[in-house]
Amino acid sequence: DGGITQSPKYLFRKEGQNVTLSCEQNLNHDAMYWYRQDPGQGLRLIYYSQIVNDFQKGDIAEGYSVSREKKESFPLTVTSAQKNPTAFYLCASSPATGGNEKLFFGSGTQLSVL
Amino acid sequence: GQSLEQPSEVTAVEGAIVQINCTYQTSGFYGLSWYQQHDGGAPTFLSYNALDGLEETGRFSSFLSRSDSYGYLLLQELQMKDSASYFCAGSGSARQLTFGSGTQLTVLP
Numbered sequence: 644d645g646g647i648t649q650s651p652k653y654l655f656r657k658e659g660q661n662v663t664l665s666c667e668q669n670l671n672h673d674a675m676y677w678y679r680q681d682p683g684q685g686l687r688l689i690y691y692s693q694i695v696n697d698f699q700k701g702d703i704a705e706g707y708s709v710s711r712e713k714k715e716s717f718p719l720t721v722t723s724a725q726k727n728p729t730a731f732y733l734c735a736s737s738p739a740t741g742g743n744e745k746l747f748f749g750s751g752t753q754l755s756v757l
Numbered sequence: 758g759q760s761l762e763q764p765s766e767v768t769a770v771e772g773a774i775v776q777i778n779c780t781y782q783t784s785g786f787y788g789l790s791w792y793q794q795h796d797g798g799a800p801t802f803l804s805y806n807a808l809d810g811l812e813e814t815g816r817f818s819s820f821l822s823r824s825d826s827y828g829y830l831l832l833q834e835l836q837m838k839d840s841a842s843y844f845c846a847g848s849g850s851a852r853q854l855t856f857g858s859g860t861q862l863t864v865l866p
Contacts (some may be wrong), residue, residue, distance in 0.1 A: 678818075685844055685856035686800070701853065711795075733799065745790070745853065748799040 649734050649749035655757050656721065656728060664752045666720045666734030673738065676746065677715040679703060680731040689732075692717055708755045720752060729756050759783035759847040761857035768863045769835055777830045777860045779845035787848040789821050789828040794859070795841045796860065805848070832862070840864045 647668045656662045668675065676691050678686040694710040706725025711717055713715030721728045731753050736744040759779045769775040779789065788804060788807035792800040806821035818831040824837055832839055842859040849855065 671802070685761075685858040686846075688855075691853065702855075708857060745802045745805060746792075746800075748801070750799050751797075 647734055647736055647747055647749035651733075651752060652750070654752055654754045656754060657757050658724045658725065661720055661722050664721070664734075666719065666755070667715055668716060668717075668734075668736045668747075668749075670736055670738075670747060670749045671714070671746070673713060673714070673719045673735035674736060675711070675718070676683050676737075677701075677707070677719045678733045678735065679734060680751075686733060689719065708730055710748070728754055730754060758787070759849055759855040761845050761847055761855060763845055763857040763860050765858065766863070767866060770865045771835055771837060773835050774831065774833050775835060775862065777832075777843050777845075777862070779787045779828045779830075779857055781826050781828075781845075781847050783826075783847050783849060783855070785849045786823070786826075789819070790846040790848060790854065791817075791819055791830045792844045792846060792856075794842050794844065802845065803843075807848075835864050837864050837866065858859075 650665045677689040677690040680686050687703050689707050690709040692698035695714050696713050708720045731751050733751045734749040737746050764780045766841040772831045790805045791803040802853045804819040816833045821828040842861050845857045846854045
């Protein structure tokens with residue numbers, strides 16, 4: 644079955660530590676996205692990538708970094724510079740030619756600070 | 758940039774019809790999408806309107822009026838499983854979606 648896989652489902656970060664969230668898709672989509680969701684709020688765009696080896700900052704990129712070395716993979720690193728990292732992180736993808744109106748989401752990673 | 762406003766909560770009974778409104782302020786607006794998210798789950802795509810008018814998909818319909826910067830999601834024959842959060846999202850240039858804060862729908866028996 645095609646889809647988007649995020650891991651781990653739950654992640655804990657210690658003070659001053661960098662952590663990496665995994666996102667893999669086998670939908671053959673060109674575009675991939677990372678969103679952050681805080682309780683009772685909408686999704687805010689962190690980073691997105693339209694093609695391999697290229698990515699752009701979203702609305703809240705500070706304290707995060709990404710890479711896009713392969714079409715299937717778009718990992719997100721939450722750095723120690725992100726002072727309030729506790730949130731639900733969602734990865735998504737969309738086909739290149741379909742516009743950005745339909746995103747396919749992974750099941751999310753809940754990140755908490757110890 | 759874009760901003761979208763929607764009610765935070767809506768409550769309805771099983772079998773009823775409910776409408777969730779969304780107003781937006783945006784530059785470079787292309788279309789309006791709707792997503793459903795159950796607690797702790799992934800958002801799933803429901804509908805997309807690029808043109809004015811009504812789009813119907815089973816029990817769900819979505820409407821857009823560009824001149825009024827307004828859209829809505831209409832859910833008919835409500836079922837308990839429809840209890841979830843519903844997000845409108847504005848589609849703009851640079852392949853970015855901006856999401857509203859979500860409407861928590863509670864369906865009562």
